[in-house]
Amino acid sequence: MMNKYRQAIFEEFEAMMGGHFIPYHIAAFMMAILTTLIFSLIMTHATVFEGKIAVIDLDATNYSTSLVESLNTSSYVEITEVYHTPLPVDKLLEHDRNIGVLYIPKGLEKAISRSELTFNIGYLADYSNLAQNGQALSNLQKIINEIAAQSSGTKIAISQGLAEDGAKAMLMPMHLVDRDLYNPTMSSTINICSAFIYFFSSILLGLTCLMLVGRLKVTNRWQNVLENDVTVLIARLIPYALIYTTAITLVTSAIVVFGQLRFSGNYFFHLPSIFMTAMAIGMMALIFSWTTNQPGEGGSRMILLVPPGFIMGGALMASGTLPDWVNTVKYCFPLTWEFEIWRDFAYRGIGLSSMIGTYGKFLMYLTVLGGILYILHYRAVQKNALISQSTKLIEKDMNSAS
Template identity: 30%
Template sequence: MNVNSLRDEVRFLFSGQGMPYEKVCLMVAAVVCIVLGLMLSSNFSHDARVVVIDLDNSAYSHELTSRIDASEYMKVTAVLNTPVDPSTLFYRDQAVAVIYFPRGLEKDRYTGAENHVGVFYDNTNTAQTSDIKIALNELIGLDNAAEQGDTGSTNDSISGTIGLADRNLFNPSGSNYNVEVQGFLFFFGSMFFTFATIGMVPRLRLSHQLDKILLEGTPWDILVRLVPYGACLAVSFVFGMAILRLLGDMTFSGSLLTFLFVQVFYVLTVGTMSVLFGWTAANPGIASSRMILFIPGGFIFGGPTGPISFYPDWVVAASHLFPLTWEFHFVRDIIARGAGFADISKEFGAFLLYMAVVLILFCAKFFSARRALLKRQAQDELHRQKMQQLSLEESAAAGQAE
């Protein structure tokens, strides 16, 4: 009896009626060990983007800027010579740190007066700034040591005149409620939303509703079915953040209306991709296994599990193929950094282009399926007419024989 059960289950495993686990298990092992191993090979911030606000605009501040840019941990992407609100320079992940050189820095350095270089860190991910902090402290320490050597001082107790005054922005306490827990909220919410919608087309096919929609309807007749699921997802996001705010110490610096407005487009995009990926599945169970193709990648490379500054540029660019990557960009800007809609307009415009591509692919799939259905019906009709003609000929031949 046990042998028969085992034989029956093995037959089902390779029948194609369920998840093709014999292929999925090997694919997962290959992806984790080869692809993710290559993408996650760096474990430090390499050429993290840094913006310099240089109000001193002196030879000394230019020299410090060059030293910072020469560090393997930092890359100076912009130098500004006018006062700017540092928090605005972090929108769209443009920078990991902003370095502020005050007026009179060069003068104070050579006269021995005390002064400080200001540093503002983006603490939306506490791990991304650790290497930068060490590098900046070493740079200033070596500079002060060199200055003591130039003055000929032999008193080891003399400290440097230039120090660092740093400040952690957006998540000063380094709370997990603002990073890991919040990241899991959007990841698991998106994952179960996908589970609920990815089997929609296979379900319609099994219930014989899909053919009618293809022949008489439009792509919107399928996408409109996402509305109740999307509404539930948006409510769950707000409900989850309310819990994190009341029971934890999550910060919400932006506008809830701006956040919800963006979610409308995010939900439509993820739902469309979900329906598109599950279209060809034989049944909803097989469709569910395809969630892994476009949801987890955004969680891994979108920022909550590891700092974006750890990844090579090509990995950061490729990560935007996953919709959850865009979601985490908006979450950091709106929720953590307090950005308004105008502040995220550039990123939102790029996301609209991404959404447009997804919708075009979905419409192409819809009309391709319609053409295939019409062709199949034409072939069935032709076959029916041939069989009918053959039946008439056989009847006539039988009549002649009588």
């Protein structure tokens, strides 16, 4: 049996390097390296720090001008243009010119000086992209609240004979101080870049494995597959899983060494999950492409293999936005498991003892995939035996007739 495993593995290495199948050993490394370089260079942060904002200032007083200048000097907001007459907001937001418009109605300075009513300043946010205004709006609120508190604190201090700090304490008796864990600088390398490394590497692996069944049938090796145990077929995935694991580890170690990625846990404990993910993708690809007869037929089924796990796995979309049933179904896809394990090891630094349960569930998932492959293999063997038996009977009848 060991000779059959060894033969199956070497056959896949020969197919890769023979020039008649996808050269996965080259393509996997190129995909991982290019993905890392491109996304590390073009994406500095995962959020908008210098949000471009236009201002319609109908008050046009010293106080409103001072407010706009204070906003512009902060490190989170960039005031691109200021108008003192009403304008259509769409014109200021078209072509991604700005991400929002700050609207200052007339009477701001008068309302602040009298302190009779709370004065509302409007912010018209462009939410055509849900991510681009979240941080900008939060920063605007903090800055405006601080400026307003300073102005009111000075008035109260003068009227009540208090120290300015005491007046501010009356206005803001409590203040929330937040701390961003795991990704304080909102680096895109930590989440977006790492997510796409796995995504594109998995796409390439999935396409290669989806063509495997068709290639075996075209090259007349399928009969040999049916004659052997299903584990021999699964063993053919090992070369691809090893290359997948090596390529991702290579680029991950590079961006960790150069300070672009924070990896808090032990990478050696994380390493088995990459190999298991590759095997899961390969096994699911064999299941999806079992009925194909040509290598090209399998490629069309990629949409069912990798993208669902990437979308629902929490790499770029918060799992809290998904319904409960989706958060259960998503574990049918390999990348969901990998992204969950990645976040625990890389970001949170969780130890192996706390991950044994997750690894156990992942192994059960692989076992289920193996069971499905066993059923498909068994049915194909039985069908093949029936066809062979029928053929022999027909030949026997023909010989008898002659």
